Amino acid sequence: xxDERRLAVLRAIVEDYVVTQEPVGSRSLVERHALGVSPATxxxxxxxxxxxxxxxQPHTSAGRVPTDKGYRLFVDRLSSVKPLSVAERxxxxxxxxxxxxxxxxxxxxxxxxxxxxxxxxVVQYPSLSxxxxxxxxxxxxxDRRLLVVIITETGRVEQRVLELEAPFGDHLVPELRARLNVxxxxxxxxxxxxxxxxxxxxxxxxxxxxxxxVASAVADTLAESTEERIVMAGASNLVRAEPDFPxxxxxxxxxxxxxxxxLRLLTEMAEDSxxxxxxxxxxxTHVGLAExxxxxxxxxxxxxxxxxxxxxxxxRMDYAGTIAxxxxVARYLxxxxxx
Amino acid sequence: xxDERRLAVLRAIVEDYVVTQEPVGSRSLVERHALGVSPATxxxxxxxxxxxxxxxQPHTSAGRVPTDKGYRLFVDRLSSVKPLSVAERxxxxxxxxxxxxxxxxxxxxxxxxxxxxxxxxVVQYPSLSxxxxxxxxxxxxxDRRLLVVIITETGRVEQRVLELEAPFGDHLVPELRARLNVxxxxxxxxxxxxxxxxxxxxxxxxxxxxxxxVASAVADTLAESTEERIVMAGASNLVRAEPDFPxxxxxxxxxxxxxxxxLRLLTEMAEDSxxxxxxxxxxxTHVGLAExxxxxxxxxxxxxxxxxxxxxxxxRMDYAGTIAxxxxVARYLxxxxxx
DNA sequence: CGATGGCACTCGCGGGTCCTGAGTGCTAAT
DNA sequence: ATTAGCACTCAGGACCCGCGAGTGCCATCG
Numbered sequence: 001x002x003d004e005r006r007l008a009v010l011r012a013i014v015e016d017y018v019v020t021q022e023p024v025g026s027r028s029l030v031e032r033h034a035l036g037v038s039p040a041t042x043x044x045x046x047x048x049x050x051x052x053x054x055x056x057q058p059h060t061s062a063g064r065v066p067t068d069k070g071y072r073l074f075v076d077r078l079s080s081v082k083p084l085s086v087a088e089r090x091x092x093x094x095x096x097x098x099x100x101x102x103x104x105x106x107x108x109x110x111x112x113x114x115x116x117x118x119x120x121x122v123v124q125y126p127s128l129s130x131x132x133x134x135x136x137x138x139x140x141x142x143d144r145r146l147l148v149v150i151i152t153e154t155g156r157v158e159q160r161v162l163e164l165e166a167p168f169g170d171h172l173v174p175e176l177r178a179r180l181n182v183x184x185x186x187x188x189x190x191x192x193x194x195x196x197x198x199x200x201x202x203x204x205x206x207x208x209x210x211x212x213x214v215a216s217a218v219a220d221t222l223a224e225s226t227e228e229r230i231v232m233a234g235a236s237n238l239v240r241a242e243p244d245f246p247x248x249x250x251x252x253x254x255x256x257x258x259x260x261x262x263l264r265l266l267t268e269m270a271e272d273s274x275x276x277x278x279x280x281x282x283x284x285t286h287v288g289l290a291e292x293x294x295x296x297x298x299x300x301x302x303x304x305x306x307x308x309x310x311x312x313x314x315x316r317m318d319y320a321g322t323i324a325x326x327x328x329v330a331r332y333l334x335x336x337x338x339x
Numbered sequence: 340x341x342d343e344r345r346l347a348v349l350r351a352i353v354e355d356y357v358v359t360q361e362p363v364g365s366r367s368l369v370e371r372h373a374l375g376v377s378p379a380t381x382x383x384x385x386x387x388x389x390x391x392x393x394x395x396q397p398h399t400s401a402g403r404v405p406t407d408k409g410y411r412l413f414v415d416r417l418s419s420v421k422p423l424s425v426a427e428r429x430x431x432x433x434x435x436x437x438x439x440x441x442x443x444x445x446x447x448x449x450x451x452x453x454x455x456x457x458x459x460x461v462v463q464y465p466s467l468s469x470x471x472x473x474x475x476x477x478x479x480x481x482d483r484r485l486l487v488v489i490i491t492e493t494g495r496v497e498q499r500v501l502e503l504e505a506p507f508g509d510h511l512v513p514e515l516r517a518r519l520n521v522x523x524x525x526x527x528x529x530x531x532x533x534x535x536x537x538x539x540x541x542x543x544x545x546x547x548x549x550x551x552x553v554a555s556a557v558a559d560t561l562a563e564s565t566e567e568r569i570v571m572a573g574a575s576n577l578v579r580a581e582p583d584f585p586x587x588x589x590x591x592x593x594x595x596x597x598x599x600x601x602l603r604l605l606t607e608m609a610e611d612s613x614x615x616x617x618x619x620x621x622x623x624t625h626v627g628l629a630e631x632x633x634x635x636x637x638x639x640x641x642x643x644x645x646x647x648x649x650x651x652x653x654x655r656m657d658y659a660g661t662i663a664x665x666x667x668v669a670r671y672l673x674x675x676x677x678x
Numbered sequence: 679c680g681a682t683g684g685c686a687c688t689c690g691c692g693g694g695t696c697c698t699g700a701g702t703g704c705t706a707a708t
Numbered sequence: 709a710t711t712a713g714c715a716c717t718c719a720g721g722a723c724c725c726g727c728g729a730g731t732g733c734c735a736t737c738g
Contacts, residue, residue, distance in 0.1 A: 059690065
């Protein structure tokens, strides 16, 4: 009993099913793949594979369909990542390089990814708390309202309007701005707590109230995990795949529109693997996604993962291609941010 | 031949069809509405209405369905905007007031609108060119790279990194920042061209190159119509309405993901009406939206429209409710931005 | 002992037929 | 102008049937 061949059969089944979207039978298998054996033999193998839970038949007189477990084995051991074509790489590079802005980069990335994979794509904005600060700017709006603008190395800009108890003097803003930038620039949130605290003492008692407010605004902004933002594109690809998950499109779309769900998903997957992670069907904790698969990868300047991107589609998806695309876009994205 | 009653019949048909989603016949009409006449009479009226193109029958032995023309008459003359409940108004107000940021405001608005209307909602970011400037900030990144940050009164933040020909001296940045803000603050793009030009002459020849670059970066950023951004939410509501437009969900979703299409749509509708505008079915120029209706309204501080919001759904939608919701959200949005 | 050819069996699917009932349009009566 | 009565239409559901893809098992072969 050739264990080898059995795996080859599984691979063949997955590959066929992914393109035809129909249960595959023993006859068509031997026709389309050079397995060198007869349908009867394949049938025996299939019986074993079914026994072990890698494939299943929708009904008695139908061909076989891979189960989630089957897909899992496939992506883990049977599929080789297929490299993108030169043209594709070129397209990615130029398309992303034209971006003018962080918003633009993220926007372009998510569109690009959805086009490359023909799936729904999601991109998470670089996390504030894990990015280093580039600059903090203070703009007086009135005599007791202050606009605080925070710019990170990754290009993300965040702003808050502060309402102060007492009017602040003209001298304060420039001085605070200068000191703030000296202490904050280049540091991450985790390295920021103490220096910010010490900063307060450097000012006259009369001003400390204002300084404290600004400092805590900065800290709060960076800490707010709710401020994690996610964008999504290619929802129309989902309904194109409709026949795949019949009636399941809505739950999936709903899950996708729920930032919290997406966020948790991406976070969980970050723990799975530093590189590309794959979740198949019921492996997703969220019930709405039980018939969907997700491929995700992290990105970020100089090795540090600051956020993640992902593609989501029916379990019956082209894993090799999707993985390649996700990885490629993540890499280019990292490169852009580093530049 | 009571013209009155005929309109009442049309109204009844629309109202019934909107909730049942099934062709409505003469019998059920008299049952559900106190029309005071017999089905036979209604049938005569329906024949006339059909003659005039306000309703149609899907097939010979079925009830009637409103045509786009019928809906149009309905929204123009037959429906009264139903005011939101106090609870709803309260919910809108508090939900939007918690927003911390322009991004957050827009994000909350679009979610809110999609929930209120049970449709797909879109919100356009305040246009840069029509907003007044609040502040321009310059941050040196290296000795010849300059980060330009532009903040508008509506809270929108835009940034560009500038690559200069020659290194700029230390003195230049503070001076330029100061002058720039004096000339630019509070003005719109249209009022900005000349002052920016004059600004250049105020500097020493050696610096003029850099000043020119910054000035044109500011002008470009404000002018770029491509920088119009739109966010969308509630796509899952679309597929919930699936049976309405069978197989038409995909084109609609595709249209929605195409920023350009959406932008043109909103712009066109801005010309229709200053307040709430409605496009029904084939009135939409984009073919993919031939079976969809759009309700849109402008918003902006102090009467000035700086952008638009809208809700999109099947032609068979609750126009009264949708119009009320769109208008309400637009108003609250304006109020927030003004505050 | 694994591979194979043969064979009986299963059952989903597509197509055809029939029937029911909602809804219409017309006409004659009020 | 309204209405009751009536004949007519036709989409949709229920039912039935035959085809064919695909299976599992068994006896046979190298």
